[in-house]
Amino acid sequence: LPDVTPKRVEGVSYEAYRRLLTDRLPDERAMPINQVINVFESNPGASPEDAIPIINGPDGTVVVRKLVGTGMVTLIGLDLSDRRLMSTDFAPDAFWHRILAKRFDILTSDEKKDLKNSFISGSTQNIYTDAYIEPGIRMSATAAAGVLLGLVVFALYWILAGPGGFGLLKLKGLQRHSWLAFVAMVAVFAAISWLGSRAARPTSRQARHVTYLDHVYGQDVQRARVWATIMLPTYEDQRVALTPPDTLPDHPMALTPFAGPARTQSLSQFPDARAYVMDVRHPEEVVVPARSTSKTFQFDWIGVARARGWGMPTPDTDNPPRFEGNQLVGSLRHALPAPLTNIRIVVVQKQLEARWLDAARREKAISPMPFVASAYAIASNAGWAPGDTLNLADVLTGGARSATGNSVQFNLVGGVDSPSRVDSQSSAFHFSASFYSMLNQPDFRDNSFNSTHKRYHRRLTQALDLSKWFTQPCLIVIGEIDDQPSPVPIFAGSPSSTRELPTTGRTVVRWVYPLTPNPPVFSEINQ
Template sequence: PPFSTHKGDPVNPARRLILITAALLLACLGIQARAQVDLLDQMNRQTGPLSEIGITIESVGLNNAARPGQWTGIRLRLTDRGNAQREVLVRVVLTDVDGDDAQYETVVTTNPGLEQPLWTYARLPFDIAQTGGFVVEAFEAEEADNQETLIAPTAPTGFIAGKPLGGATYRWGQTMSKTTGLIAVVGNVPGGLSGYSQGISEGTNPLGHEVSMAATLKVKDLPDRWMGLAMVREIIWNGERPADLRIEQVRALREWIERGGHLVIILPAVGQDWLALGNRELAALLPRVDVARHEATSLAELRPLLTDELPEDLRLPDLPVTLHSFTPLADAAPGEADRILNDQQGRCIVASRAVGIGAVTLVGIPGWHRELTGRGLPEADVFWHRVLGRRGHIATQNELDTLRQSGELITSGRPARTFDIDIPNMISKSGRSLAGVMLGLIVFVIYWVVAGPGGFAFLKHKGQAKHAWVAFLGASILFTALAWGGATALRPKRVEISHLSFVDYVYGQRIQRVRTWASILVPVYGNATIWLESDDAAGAGSSRFVQAVAPWEPARTISRGSFPDAREYAIDARSPDRLTFPARATVKQVQLDWAGGLAWQSIRPVTTENQDPFRAIRFTPPGTQA
């Protein structure tokens, strides 16, 4: 028996029920723990030397810098120990806030005996540090039933998992927090950027600007989808050859820029790699300028652009450097060749071009000169602020030391303010649930009064106490029907969506970007699908933009729960424009990233006759007349 008693110690029914429930709970926990151990043992066997596919997780994010809550690229290296070419389904498994396993899947053709790189993508949960990490699995790819894929696309890649071939486990151990910014540097880190990482150990910049760390990359480290660059606001290119970019990397870089990224290119002193590009798609992004080369330019001439220190406080050697200047082409349209910085002679040494929501900037000052980097130049708030479009004062080390000595510098105890903390409340659908709870509470209270002491007192007053059980049965039937009818009336009959969307648009560009957080109430059980449509007229699939849908959770996830019927659902990792998830007549929260043509009317300048619209200062909101 699940419990035992001593002779002469009677067990009452309530105590017996408690003991049986506790025993069943312990048994279930034991089964679950044993199942987890069996799963870990299976994964350990799959990652061992006997597995058919060897999986190495080379990088999570950019050079192992990844921020929770963002789409992230995961670079793998596969080694097929089989003897024939085959299709392999690679899966990254992350548990969402509902306890279901989100399986980000990619299909690749492997060659026996050869190491093969692979980029796959997933949105990392905000609390991935608490959940521990994720699992990567490999299976033989079997073609899914076409009819099933069309009606209920539970196999978004067109393949389903067959025989297990191998796996690997990634334990989250990164120090980059969700409040830290990231600047990607392709090549050598130019001087002055270290100012943005002040206070990174405390998590906040001493004078209030966002802390940003630099990730140094090679061309081979760049992902082939924009989702792998989503965590980065700026990419500074300094020294690597653009000709080494593969076409998939070029398209990913372009879409990242069009979605709001900023590519900063520091022209090398030697070589013309960026000025003689063979890739037309990449060359079309550059500012429309003529480039002039100036030899033997003195560093002293560039002092106002590099530092605001007085000459007696910071001396610059009178050394010659190579400088590039930019002259906008005569037929350049507004936004195609904007002057950002001029030197003392009026030469433009930083020029920029708007590309969609983002920009591409050319810098003519050498980015890797020992006399500059050794002195921490150019200074962040003098030069890089203008180039990157940032604000705020970046203190020098001497200024920080002075503030510390005077007690004016607060370096700890400054809490981070999460600006998206209000999103869950703005998209929640708790009103209907609250109404149902209140109705249930009111019905129960009235039932308790009528079927309990109130009804009995009334019958006793009328001298009909002998009919108490009949009245109790009638009240139970009546209130059961009332509760059932009320629940049926309140039950949602159609899909309902609450969302918060931000539409980004730069006047004069032909591209818009939308970021949406949504709560979707699905009033059915089974599977439900949400997808983003492309903006092309030819139909989904021909747009050059890769749309993205992923499960989402609040930035401050206090605790995780799980439904008793926790299930798995697949997401196409390289083209995640469709999400099919388990539906339980509850709410699912998702994040959607869309980009395309001008789908919504936006602000526009109000102009008079013969007035340049780009110089107009008044704007007309949508739906109103000038």
């Protein structure tokens, strides 16, 4: 829990918290009075990440947070179980979106009626923000080489053992030996096919991966999720694990067999329909039947990536990230194994005051929920090499800024235009999957015939949403490292001799730096 001491305050009127709890209750309607709340005070010696104020009221901090790994624990001092706060006049989204960082609308009965009676036209474009994951782990090159070899061998066999060979024999006047030549061609091409299949068949265990690696500065561990296709070139049971044999993990880890959404229907049909056991006491390993083909898995890992040569970004001790006015300044370095490319930098300045949200929400009777934070994003096409200094002031003033603030639109920098452009737009897919809860919901007000409603979906990245960081000031850096081993060690082999696999693929690095808290203050004066 946060390193704070709660202080009980009695006889509190919720009038000071009106805009925090609702944006629908008419001003002439009174708020509950004589309430009991708790405000939180940091304990002496508490570290900054153990007591972060999120929302303040006239009596002090009423929402406080502690960072734990890549997650957080939040304490709320208001009594939200009061039955008067459960009426339809109070808007759950007004309060909870500031805590959970969501954007969806919770419509009133009148708004639902208006929407039901309206005529909605236009088209809907479905965009899957995690559509790049399955193509990113396919081992298609090996299969393509085998198929190409088979086609070439068959074409040559058909020509030489068929009309081509017979025509050549006839030209030489040796057509009486056609059956002997045919048998010889069969023997030769049978040998070629056998040798070619042996040469094209994989002989070593290897893996192709897509990895998300997360780190919150100041925390001891990193978290990663890995999707990987593992080649198992044998016909015996194989142990796949996140740890060496007879080794217990230092942190909770888990793996599970994975089938991409496009292949779900064929999951139990080929190559092996046998069930296998997942030991709940050891979720970090599994023994699977192998048929000299590949298997796909999802791995959830917690550990210290730095120990494997993945030194996450760190601030310059003499020039740490900080706000000077409205400008973020400071410098960063990293010790990752390769340059960071396709960089996106997101700066969250603060939560918006209630009056800004009211103005945006009340532009029309029904409107998509606006942002709860003032934030912007920057795209940088330049690579960031290990050991180089990234000057935030230069990058943030020189890049193309995607602003939010009072706007209801959070434009994706290099946004997703079409769900079919998976390869060329994969960086935008990473970005949209990382901030899924901040994406625009379909605009249900727009009923023009030419309108296109973008509907975003996620199927694999539910636990990877960074939108919760929009509830407090922070700096987020997202970048990619391609064609490198995964920061997560993956082990495979027979149960008695499991070894670490060579891996290659893409790692999406996501680094969060909490900035000095700047919580919104709710009081009767600020209504």
